Amino acid sequence: MLEKLTASHPKAILGSVDRFGTLEIRIEKSKIADVVKTLRDDQELLFSILIDIVSVDYSTYAGWTGERFGVIYQLKSLALGHRVQLSVTAPEDEPIVPTISKLFGNADWLEREAFDQMGIRFAQHPNLKRLLNHHEFVGHPLRKDYPITRRQALSTNDSLMDEMEARLKEKGYV
Amino acid sequence: MGVETFPAITTRKEAVIAWGQKNSLWPMPFGTACCAIEFMAVAASVFDISRFGAELVRFSPRQSDLLLVAGTVTFKQAPILKQIYEQMCDPKWVISMGVCASSGGFYNNYCTVQGIDQIIPVDVYISGCPPRPEAILTAVMKLQHKIENPATTPPAQFMAKEPKFGY
Amino acid sequence: MINPKTLLPIESSSEGLNAVQPKEKKDLVMVNLGPSHPATHGTLRVLCALDGESIVSAVTEIGYLHRGFEKDCEVHTFQQCIPYTDRLNYVSAIMNNVGFCKTVEKMMNIQVPERAIYLRVITCELNRIIDHLVCAGANLVDIGALTNFWYSFNVREKVYNILEKLCGARLTSSYTRIGGLSRDVYPAFGEEVTAVLKEIRKGVLDVQKLISKNRIFLDRTKDVCVISKEKAIAYGWTGPTLRACGVEYDLRKAEPYYHYADFKFDVPVGSRGDVYDRIFVRFLEIEESIHIIEQALRKLPDGPVMTGDKRVALPPKQQTYGNIEGLMNHFKIIMHGICPEPGVIYDATEAANGELGFTIVADGSKNPYRIKCRPPCFMNFAVFHEMIEGAMIADAVANLGSINIIAGELDR
Numbered sequence: 001m002l003e004k005l006t007a008s009h010p011k012a013i014l015g016s017v018d019r020f021g022t023l024e025i026r027i028e029k030s031k032i033a034d035v036v037k038t039l040r041d042d043q044e045l046l047f048s049i050l051i052d053i054v055s056v057d058y059s060t061y062a063g064w065t066g067e068r069f070g071v072i073y074q075l076k077s078l079a080l081g082h083r084v085q086l087s088v089t090a091p092e093d094e095p096i097v098p099t100i101s102k103l104f105g106n107a108d109w110l111e112r113e114a115f116d117q118m119g120i121r122f123a124q125h126p127n128l129k130r131l132l133n134h135h136e137f138v139g140h141p142l143r144k145d146y147p148i149t150r151r152q153a154l155s156t157n158d159s160l161m162d163e164m165e166a167r168l169k170e171k172g173y174v
Numbered sequence: 175m176g177v178e179t180f181p182a183i184t185t186r187k188e189a190v191i192a193w194g195q196k197n198s199l200w201p202m203p204f205g206t207a208c209c210a211i212e213f214m215a216v217a218a219s220v221f222d223i224s225r226f227g228a229e230l231v232r233f234s235p236r237q238s239d240l241l242l243v244a245g246t247v248t249f250k251q252a253p254i255l256k257q258i259y260e261q262m263c264d265p266k267w268v269i270s271m272g273v274c275a276s277s278g279g280f281y282n283n284y285c286t287v288q289g290i291d292q293i294i295p296v297d298v299y300i301s302g303c304p305p306r307p308e309a310i311l312t313a314v315m316k317l318q319h320k321i322e323n324p325a326t327t328p329p330a331q332f333m334a335k336e337p338k339f340g341y
Numbered sequence: 342m343i344n345p346k347t348l349l350p351i352e353s354s355s356e357g358l359n360a361v362q363p364k365e366k367k368d369l370v371m372v373n374l375g376p377s378h379p380a381t382h383g384t385l386r387v388l389c390a391l392d393g394e395s396i397v398s399a400v401t402e403i404g405y406l407h408r409g410f411e412k413d414c415e416v417h418t419f420q421q422c423i424p425y426t427d428r429l430n431y432v433s434a435i436m437n438n439v440g441f442c443k444t445v446e447k448m449m450n451i452q453v454p455e456r457a458i459y460l461r462v463i464t465c466e467l468n469r470i471i472d473h474l475v476c477a478g479a480n481l482v483d484i485g486a487l488t489n490f491w492y493s494f495n496v497r498e499k500v501y502n503i504l505e506k507l508c509g510a511r512l513t514s515s516y517t518r519i520g521g522l523s524r525d526v527y528p529a530f531g532e533e534v535t536a537v538l539k540e541i542r543k544g545v546l547d548v549q550k551l552i553s554k555n556r557i558f559l560d561r562t563k564d565v566c567v568i569s570k571e572k573a574i575a576y577g578w579t580g581p582t583l584r585a586c587g588v589e590y591d592l593r594k595a596e597p598y599y600h601y602a603d604f605k606f607d608v609p610v611g612s613r614g615d616v617y618d619r620i621f622v623r624f625l626e627i628e629e630s631i632h633i634i635e636q637a638l639r640k641l642p643d644g645p646v647m648t649g650d651k652r653v654a655l656p657p658k659q660q661t662y663g664n665i666e667g668l669m670n671h672f673k674i675i676m677h678g679i680c681p682e683p684g685v686i687y688d689a690t691e692a693a694n695g696e697l698g699f700t701i702v703a704d705g706s707k708n709p710y711r712i713k714c715r716p717p718c719f720m721n722f723a724v725f726h727e728m729i730e731g732a733m734i735a736d737a738v739a740n741l742g743s744i745n746i747i748a749g750e751l752d753r
């Protein structure tokens with residue numbers, strides 16, 4: 001699998017290890033969407049399910065020298081039964097990663113969650129809104145510098161009409 | 175047969191009303207989390223909350239007089255809880271079921287309200303995570319006792335305690 | 342299910358009653374379903390734009406039960422995280438415990454004793470049965486069949502009696518520990534489980550008798566909110582809901598763990614991916630779980646239920662008080678906690694709802710640096726709004742029950 005990826009995306013692979021029986025590949029951030037597309041569509045790889053997207057803030061990780069944020073993708077192939085783990089990193093001042101929401105349906109929400117919790121922005125995501133926290137929330141709670149007990153009250157709930165308007169427009173209502 | 179043999183009891187009007195209220199509590203379960211599953215168990219056959227006259231579960235706040243908050247209340251949920259409480263007609267009582275609703279429980283973090291009494295007045299608290307069904311039945315009995323003796327234990331609704339978060 | 346729109350001719354003929362109206366937003370009625378609505382478990386919100394009674398477009402919102410599981414775990418030790426995992430899918434708590442502990446064990450390369458493995462299988466399958474019963478029962482209540490609810494809850498109560506004897510709590514059991522189980526089973530455990538399995542069989546049969554030929558039930562569930570195989574996979578569905586679409590994928594078969602390869606059981610699959618299939622796949626899975634438990638009970642070996650690995654297991658009390666190594670060992674585990682090697686791991690188990698996975702990032706300290714749970718129903722709900730578009734409000738309610746959304750694990 002690794003050879004195949006290196007052949008098709010020579011610049012994308014930054015390194016790889018095989019730990020706990022799963023191949024972990026580090027990918028160049030800007031290439032992630034292409035790599036995921038290859039993994040999904042290639043007839044010998046067929047990673048058909050996006051299992052999870054995990055965002056990590058490495059700012060207090062002992063011995064970490066890389067960029068502050070990390071995003072970990074877990075993919076799984078239903079037909080062939082193998083798994084792979086991809087990871088990218090993003091710098092603190094501009095944590096922007098290309099979206100894969102066009103490739104997998106559930107990536108939409110998973111990326112929204114990563115944005116909400118960690119503040120990682122996904123370029124060209126169709127609707128990068130908060131998912132779990134309320135819309136008046138300020139900051140990103142899973143960042144290591146967010147104190148666990150800083151509570152933020154909500155005054156009124158989101159009307160959701162902005163999403164509804166967009167959806168109705170998609171369906172041709174004027 | 176005359177008027178003199180007609181069986182009658184004398185009582186106060188308030189006592190009769192309280193007796194009626196206490197035996198026909200209509201709960202509105204505001205169930206959000208794990209505790210709601212335990213509440214279902216209380217409503218089901220083995221524990222059977224109907225023995226206490228409180229089985230008529232209403233999901234409309236306008237038809238119920240007992241708000242049973244079962245589960246964690248987050249800040250996102252808080253305005254809704256407040257709204258539901260305000261929609262209920264007087265007199266109304268609130269039971270806070272489980273540590274999450276009572277104090278935030280072991281979720282001492284950025285998104286959990288540390289006890290619903292920061293939002294609405296509470297009559298009876300139940301400890302436990304989740305409370306045993308028997309504990310919920312005890313709470314209902316405690317509340318019945320409270321309704322019977324409004325002079326010594328007035329409803330929390332009328333006790334002046336400013337909520338921490340106004341909406 | 343008849344969609345009123347399909348009755349109208351496609352081409353508008355501008356005369357007559359059947360003329361198709363141009364699509365106008367002002368004709369739509371916005372209806373907000375939830376979050377405080379009995380069918381949405383108090384925590385899900387769906388905003389629907391209605392044309393008559395059919396849903397033209399829907400938007401969902403979650404997060405009403407987001408209670409910071411992941412942040413809380415970061416300030417607790419690995420052992421202390423186990424009670425938090427209970428409250429993810431609170432209907433089948435032990436499965437979450439097992440999922441979490443299995444991940445940490447894999448990370449530290451710990452061998453769990455055989456007896457503990459078999460007991461984990463038995464309790465997990467009991468939990469799977471409860472989960473399916475509650476899901477099917479609640480779903481049927483939402484459709485309006487209340488009686489089934491009592492049937493399924495009566496058996497559930499009996500299973501809870503066993504779990505209660507086993508670990509002291511009915512719902513949130515925290516039964517496992519990293520490296521094994523918190524305690525061994527009580528003497529009559531086997532007989533009681535066998536007895537309860539009989540009752541489960543009977544209860545499930547009763548429910549099936551009530552519904553399987555019930556016209557109302559069939560009309561309300563057959564061909565309602567169908568999802569195709571391809572779409573389900575693209576949205577990352579797993580578990581019974583995916584199997585209802587006809588994909589035979591079960592982690593217990595695909596990546597067998599805990600001797601699941603040695604047990605004989607079938608994986609029921611549906612054919613159409615509608616509400617009916619999703620309910621019946623669950624009923625059939627209950628039967629398979631019963632088979633697994635029976636086999637596991639027969640094979641249950643003797644021995645300890647906790648590993649002797651000094652990194653995770655507390656020494657026996659005599660040693661703690663009797664010699665200095667035991668005391669030091671105890672002290673280290675209590676004070677310094679369990680410290681896996683730095684690294685990232687993902688591991689998954691087949692929970693009642695689908696693939697329940699944990700990603701753990703460890704930095705060598707006693708607290709997990711980052712935990713991310715992969716909740717199976719998160720993926721199911723991500724596509725919910727598309728499934729109900731074109732259906733009616735009542736179908737949306739039936740569908741919501743059938744994909745079994747547990748808010749604790751959806752929002753964490």
Ligand code: SF4
Nearest residue numbers: 208245272274303304
């Ligand atoms: S008190 Fe415990 S059981 Fe109840 S909602 Fe909170 S965490 Fe769940």
